[in-house]
Amino acid sequence: MTDLHYTDLDRQFIDGRWVHGNAGETLTNRNPFDDTVLNTIALASVADLDGAYLAAERAQRSWRLTGPSERAALFLRVLAIVDARKDEIIGWLVRESGSTLLKATIEWGAMRGGVMEAITLPSRVEGKIMPIDQAGKQSFVFREPLGVIGVISPWNFPLHLSHRSIAPAIALGNAVVVKPAEDTPVTGGLLIAKIYEEAGLPAGVLNVVVGDVAEIGDAFTLHPVPKLISFTGSTRVGKHIAGLAAGGKQLKHVGLELGGNAPIVVLDDADLDLAVRAAAFARFLHNGQICMSGNRIIVADSLYDTFVDRFVAHVSGFTTGDPANPATIIGPLINSKQRDAAIRNIAAARDAGFSERLSGDIEGLIVPPHIFAGVPNDSAFAQAEQFAPVAPLIRARNEEEAIRLANATEFGLSSAVFTRDVGRGMRVARRIEAGMTHVNDISVQDSPFNMFGGEKNSGVGRFNGEWIVSEFTTDHWITVQETPRAYPF
Template structure:
């Protein structure tokens, strides 16, 4: 039996059951071939407001469900996703343009997120506090209530489930708005997984939609916490609207992450890591290695190795067994990427590899001799582009790496890991990887950036997830009624 059946989700949104949406429908299209795969419901603001009210009605009962039962639902959801992994991967390739390896990785991590969330349900949720008075004083973490999750197209399954799963485990109801471009693999898939896992109706609702649906979700009075993953520009708008409505907003935004290759690094091995950081999923990752800062002593060898790796990678239909890079998500993204590459070449950069495309397939691109003000260096490209800047001293590398409004991820390649950590201590970043590139994610690790990359670590790991999706409540108890001066 299929987990993702177009006859079930076609022309509908998920409100606990699959129902038509006031906002109409959105076509489901393969970016690889342009094939029409069906149509899914598109939520309008009225759909979102009704979903938020529905979630508020059912959330208290879910919160009072024994944690063992909540954990069982999460474990069953993980089992179902693992059981149907081939089908889930197929839809990530069809709808999201994911190559086979990236699709398999996405399903593996999403399954792990579900299992970690199941374990989260049984974690201690408070502490006994010191008090100078004759009473018991404690703090406890209680569900926030209704959580709104707005997820993007690039890693649609992981970037939805990493908020949805812990929020549910901690007793919240969730309204998920996936990107309409990946509404099946980033929305319908999760709806069906949780429906079949036994989650009560209305505790999770999945409503693909545009900006108007997102605004309605943030403004809806029952929604107390909003988890947003997307661009920095969109995140600013989400944060501003959330502040107006006094919502707690978690923002995981863009990046332009640097990879520093020090003079004592092996340039060939460093370039292999750098290629993965820049070219995985066509560079459409917030953690993508956007800036390669390479010591002049090893720069020539590094660029040669990186360009050779780029030229060797197979770009094509993501369903192909040998394909490494699939298509960019749409023509608008492709044209943005190409304009940044051409603008950098016009500004004096040397095109060492790539720089061309066919349809939505963009060749992995290496730019050498890049100046810090070149378009592809100064801007988050969100495409398979590796700009290389050379430096002559560690102080210069630190200055270049820190000279960015973003602060999501940092990689440092060196023969001396302790020296790498010393360098990292001088560069603001939410994530640091010594002797690795900038792209990594684990359900047990806190994830988030600083500066224009977001509002800090708030996903992953017990502490970050509990902080993100609960409220802290202070409770005191006395043996008898307190006496007061009047």
């Protein structure tokens, strides 16, 4: 195990102090591969949550007044720490989230990229001087921080998916309270707090509360302090949070990045070798536990049989087991709930009579790759978000049907199209109902300075670059009447 620089990761981080939670319950944080105990955390109470939000509210009043150079300098220090602590960060991702070394390294890189983008954000906030039909009046639109941002993050990419809200929120003059997933409290929040504390972030600007959903779940959104709730997770929970944000005493902004069922469309002129390798990477990276995973692989009729054979042959060589082994591609699922869901989905596919082209024995939380051919797009199996290493292969008669099948889902997050004709790829991509479509590359893409977000039941709002500036700030119209007006009464 890598020597650990950070300690006290069994506590809450509230107002710049590491304190034990007061809920009277504890969370045993375990390694999903070997079930070893990583730490035991005293969970936060509603009173702890209230303290975190009030601390953030106080701290934000001062933080919003800091200049862009001061905020940018903070992220330069964070960048140096992220580089210096690379092995420790990756080690925590492997142990806590079951990430393979490859996936953990990708996630560390995603966080690092987010820090680099955050360095630029403080100087990219712009207001406007507007024309106005009133003599002697000046009109201004100022762009201001929202205030306090509440962040609820998932367990699959915990470091990155927490940090992609934390970093821009702080860079833009907001304060933050984070509730990480209970499966990944360290990588989803506490480890990030350690990094920012070491970088010298003022007390209260970032707070992390680890608590039971039954204790603080709804209270996190309903609390009067946060102006926006940034949630990444399931569509079911996202809709619940949206209802709370709209139904409480005070309306709140929401940013919701929810479920996905990404189609990978392989057209009849695709580079078959490229499409096979890309589809395998998009489907099986992190065991398929990614909202952008290539969930449905839709292949043109003329290539279908050959694609299936090559896809099965390629995936059958994947190494499964210990995620700390550099050769491992398929590691453990995050918990028994996810494994049991995968078992049910596999059983349902078998019961439906789909052609099982690849399978294997499930050991502990490790589910080996399962591939099913001849899957109808309208089946429950194809329409479900497979958060496991399970791949449905779907046949399309022609381009028109491929587009129709790709769009026949309640989700619209990411997608991919493979063709040797780039113009054709662009035409097809523009007809796919999704927030993101990638031609001749995988559906799993996230760039800190490019737009990220979905359509339909995949969420509302946008992350990254100028889009996150818009989400995490608000416009304030101010006029100045320089010469007295004549009023009619």
